[in-house]
Amino acid sequence: MTHIIELQHVWKRYDTGGEVVEALKDVDFYADPGEFVSVMGPSGSGKSTMLNVLGLLDTPTEGTVLLDGKDVTDLTDQEMTTQRKQFIGFIFQSFHLIPTLSALENVEVPTLFGEDPTARERATDLLERVGLGDRLHYRPDQLSGGQKQRVAVARALVNEPRILLADEPTGNLDRKTGRSVLDLFDEIRREDDVAVIAVTHDPQLGEYADRTVQLVDGRIQ
Template identity: 90%
Template sequence: MSNIIELRDVWKRYDTGGEVVEALKDVHFHAEPGEFVSVMGPSGSGKSTMLNVLGLLDTPSEGTVLLDGQDVTDLSDREMTTQRKRFIGFIFQSFHLIPTLSALENVEVPTLFGDDPTARDRATELLERVGLGDRLDHRPDQLSGGQKQRVAIARALINEPQILLADEPTGNLDQETGRSVLDLFDEIRREDDVAVIAVTHDPQLSNYTDRTVELIDGRIQ
């Protein structure tokens, strides 16, 4: 099966004024459709940088990023945004829900700048799928941590991505709630053939993933 996303010989350097920090060093990485990969490593090892490069939020200093076989390394900001919307859904540890919007409206947010008459129906279906069909009109302050994470997952799926990038998706959840979120990831990747790539410190993720990649000092071990 061909890779949906791939990093080849990727380096990422930051000039901090006095010195150059190498956040990623010669990273090779890939994920196939339907594969669940976790990226583990100590704080400061480059995990978030790698996730940003995979999510087309940051460009490598050297190397190549391939998305569905296409080289996307040197696209313009506008082209990057188009590819992100087409291929990638993001899930964050702190949920990033808009407090004044209902669960349904939060899920619809990524569709607001397009003309999509089916968005509300899709958002409703996704919330039902993640077990929140009875919480459509609840604002984030009326939801538990696990429910907020499920809203965030539904929002990440609204544009029907082929890749889900998750940054510490169980970091703010108790163990049981975290397991239910991981069950949901497992269902999504099996039923929708979505690649799930999760940066995590949570050892229970390895019970769900196809493989774990360890990143230490910017290098994959």
């Protein structure tokens, strides 16, 4: 089976003005369709950099990124954007919802760059699926933290991605709410065969993940 996403011997270096910082060092990583992988490690270990490379938001200094078996390392910015829209959904720790838009409108945002006559129907179905069918027209300031995270999950899924990347998805949630979001991730990967990759400090993700990868000082342990 072809891995849905793979990093081969990936290095990422940043020149911070006189000093070169190695954020990733010879990283090999993969995830398969329907797999839940958690990436854990201390602050500054390179987790966010790795997530950005996996999400085609950043390019490696060395090494190869494969998306569904295809080398996407050296694509143009426009080609990267096309691949992200087709394959990848993002969930951010601080939700990044637009405060002036309703829950439904926030979920529709990724579909706005093109003609998509089924977008509103999909957005409505997803909000109902995450338990917010009665909150479609609520703005973010009318929602709890857990509800905002569920809107963010629905938004990440609206383009029917094959990979879900989550940055500290339970970081701003209490334990019970965090568990309900993780239950939702588990349902999505089982029912829709979506690979879920979550960067986290939260040990309860380990109960849900098929495997946990430890990243320390830019290297996978």
